Amino acid sequence: MSAVRDLVALLAGRQDPAALAPRAWDGVISVARAEALLGTLACRLAEAPLPPPVAALFADQRAAVAVAQAQALWEAEMARRALTSERLEFVLLKGTAYAAAGLSCSEGRQIGDLDILIPWHEVGRVENELLESGWEWVKSDPYDDAYYREHMHELPPMIHRSRDRMIDVHHTILPRTHRRTPDPLVLVSEAVATADGFTVLCPVDMVCHCAAHLLADGDLQGGLRNLWDFHCLTRDFAAADPDFWDRLAARADKHELGPEVARAARLAQALYGATLPAGWSQPRAADRLYVRRLLARDDWGRPTDFLLQQAFYIRSHWMRMPPVLLARHLWTKWRRNQ
Amino acid sequence: MRYGTRLAVGPVQFRIGSDWAAPIAALNRLYAGYPRDEDRPADATVRLFAARPWRRRLRPSVQIGGDFTVPDALPLPLSMGLLAAEMGMNLQVALGWRRHLLLHASAVAKDGRAAILSGESGSGKSTLAALLGEDGWRLMGDEFTLVDPASGDALAFPRAVSLKNAAIAEVAARVDPARLGPLLAGTPKGDIRHLIPRADAVAAMHDPVRPALLLFPRFGGEAAVEPMGEGEAFVRLTEASTNYVALGETGFAALLRLVRETPAFAVSYPDSATGMALVDRLWAEAAR
Amino acid sequence: MADRTYRAAPPDALCVEPLGDLTLIFDRRSTQTHIVVSPMPEILAAMGADGCNAAAVAARLAAAFDLGDADGAQALVAERLVELAELGLVAPV
Structure with a gap:
């Protein structure tokens, strides 16, 4: 079996780690690193019988993730200090939200930038407060800046001048030009508080965002990690709420994300062995392409299947922009690179 | 990858893969006296590869990659493949090692x-x-x-x-x-x-x-x-x-x-x- | 400018280690190491668990140190409090 399939099977619990040949770990570790899943795997296999060098490496990873998560949550805390003095509320998104809410997908999870969601009408005030509290714009290119402001779902990225960490301020969860237009008012108004007083999306919205991020907002790079998030979130929420899948379907329709959520569920079933309720698992022909794209890595951690990756890359732009706008965008980018 | 070797320096076990035989042969010569454990899973992977397929033979130049890479790292000519391997190994340790x-x-x-x-x-x-x-x-x-x-x-x-x-x-x-x-x-x-x-x-x-x-x-x-x-x-x-x-x-x-x-x-x-x-x-x- | 009130980080969040002329403050919440000099550690110690503004901190410090005139001391403490807030070691209440 290939390393990427071993990795998926280990996460899903289908592969007995003790039965893996010692040298097979090389590929599993390299692929897990490339997919930002090494910490997740290290936590998943914390109690498993492993070759001693692998056990030691995984212990290192668990310790490193604990530090990295503390740093990520600290960024959220510093954003809170900057914004709440002006009574500006924000919702944590993605990795920081999962960690703040103590959700199982955050175990061992790498967290990149701080992603927050704010109401559209507060964008100007939030921007000002962040600039006053030590955040700065990353790029000053006027085209990019205007592009972000007109068409994207977030402000241009900002970085904190002393802590050197990025914040992405979203006012909705998909680009404004995207074919799907989720309802940001619902997202903010139904957000829920965590034990530490942060705010995160409510379960159905969190899963819709996760599916949008996985399938509608990019070319599926890092997709295995995002799909793992989706799998853990739906599994845990459904265990706590018997009506969860029905409520999820209704909410996904409201956000125009029905097809994305359904596909994410089928992919989670195919790769991580998710249990789906009746009616959720009729496979579609294109699912096979998605699985192939998600598994496109060789045993050295290198991306493979170049043409398929290109196809998904083009699709991601196609989804995000109407054709005329896309053409103009690519033309400007191309001309500037000449 | 087509050529490869495994070697341990201190506590770190490396897996090094290459599109060419020469850098691997040079590494094996330098590290011939080091203890080897072929079955030990690697802590770090280094890849030496051609940025484009034709660069394997035509003015071959070695791109340094692995678990961790530096964006925009310039490739080295194949004659400096040993240096590329060494830089790749250092990079993995510098960016990836967490035990010490x-x-x-x-x-x-x-x-x-x-x-x-x-x-x-x-x-x-x-x-x-x-x-x-x-x-x-x-x-x-x-x-x-x-x-x-x-x-x-x-x-x-x-x-x-x-x-x-x-x-x-x-x-x-x-x-x-x-x-x-x-x-x-x-x-x-x-x-x-x-x-x-x-x-x-x-x-x-x-x-x-x-x-x-x-x-x-x-x-x-x-x-x-x-x-x-x-x-x-x-x-x-x-x-x-x-x-x-x-x-x-x-x-x-x-x-x-x-x-x-x-x-x-x-x-x-x-x-x-x-x-x-x-x-x-x-x-x-x-x-x- | 109004004399803002801050609260210091709880003592179990910090590891404070004098090292020669410097003081290292390791913050377990952020995992950052802050390298500071006097009077930063003294200000944190004087604040204890209470919400304090610069006037209150200056008054507490004056009891233990000679800080010169009261207005000057308060202005100096106010500046240091802003810096401590930027490091996250004190938070506005």
């Missing part, structure tokens, strides 16, 4: 105690360590020194020493030519030639050593020794560490203990002989 506090420092040991030499490239820390390693000291490493947070001990990372420019002739005059790698002339870092550490240094590479001296060498200028305060040593070593921030409180406690328990000195020296004499003098004083 990693100091960008050379180290030598005697009687179960270590002198750690920290400095920028050009400070002469590599050359001094290499020369001391031929002069009654055990070479622990010319590039990285690892500090075990649990014990406070220093651990060796005795990769093949990367001799640069004038240091090549200086060291070559003292060692068996069989211990030298090929001359890599005109690399982006100047001329480079690798030195295989002495067999006893390789055999002892897993033996932990208690730090006894922290030195901050500076090549050039009058011979001078200046005691360094704990605060300055701490700040300098945070800057010399690639994983201090990532280790969190573990790194903080390890570094605090190191600077509190180990006397530190800034050392300037005009030439290697003087530098070695200063190290020996400080060592004799520290041993008392």
